[in-house]
Amino acid sequence: MKIIELIKSRRTIKKFRSELVDENLVKTWLDAAAMAPNHRMTEPWEIIFIGPETRGKLNHKTNFGNAPTLLAVLSRHGATKVETEENFAATACFIQNFNLAAWSEGVGTFWSSIGITGQNRALLSVPDHYDLLGVLAIGYPEMIPEPKPRTPIDNKLKFLP
Numbered sequence: 692m693k694i695i696e697l698i699k700s701r702r703t704i705k706k707f708r709s710e711l712v713d714e715n716l717v718k719t720w721l722d723a724a725a726m727a728p729n730h731r732m733t734e735p736w737e738i739i740f741i742g743p744e745t746r747g748k749l750n751h752k753t754n755f756g757n758a759p760t761l762l763a764v765l766s767r768h769g770a771t772k773v774e775t776e777e778n779f780a781a782t783a784c785f786i787q788n789f790n791l792a793a794w795s796e797g798v799g800t801f802w803s804s805i806g807i808t809g810q811n812r813a814l815l816s817v818p819d820h821y822d823l824l825g826v827l828a829i830g831y832p833e834m835i836p837e838p839k840p841r842t843p844i845d846n847k848l849k850f851l852p
């Protein structure tokens with residue numbers, strides 16, 4: 692699949708089949724995701740595989756669409772506010788790389804910011820010097836939704852002289 696097709700066909704998946712996703716495959720996608728751009732090579736991302744006991748304590752009304760795999764993605768703070776923001780941006784690139792790598796092999800993801808509440812930070816033992824970008828629910832899609840239309844890109848463009 693061409694990269695543009697891959698990007699345009701990706702959807703946030705909210706209902707998953709129960710079939711397990713091979714952990715080695717997930718690690719392959721994480722490894723690819725780590726090629727994300729990151730200023731000063733800080734590689735600020737950290738990934739937590741959330742096991743069933745911890746998952747049971749997380750507060751999410753849909754149980755993450757019954758996804759068989761759940762990861763939390765953290766981003767380390769930098770020495771300054773700017774470095775922390777750069778790290779945050781790099782970790783977002785990491786997540787989207789991961790989403791696309793998984794999607795290229797028929798596996799869907801749901802990036803949920805549910806995890807960023809204080810209560811869930813504590814449940815996931817997120818250290819104070821890390822941002823929690825969210826929880827990624829991962830699995831084979833039960834249902835692939837229609838695309839959500841985007842504003843024509845021309846409406847978002849400005850040209851400076």
Ligand SMILES: Cc1cc2nc3c(=O)[nH]c(=O)nc-3n(C[C@H](O)[C@H](O)[C@H](O)COP(=O)(O)O)c2cc1C
Pocket residue numbers: 701702703704802803804805824825839
């Ligand atoms: C940082 C971030 C947090 C998100 N958190 C949630 C969430 O808590 N609940 C939710 O339903 N969708 C969440 N989403 C998914 C968006 O709702 C979804 O990307 C958007 O509706 C567009 O759909 P699409 O990804 O299928 O194109 C999140 C996406 C991002 C990037």
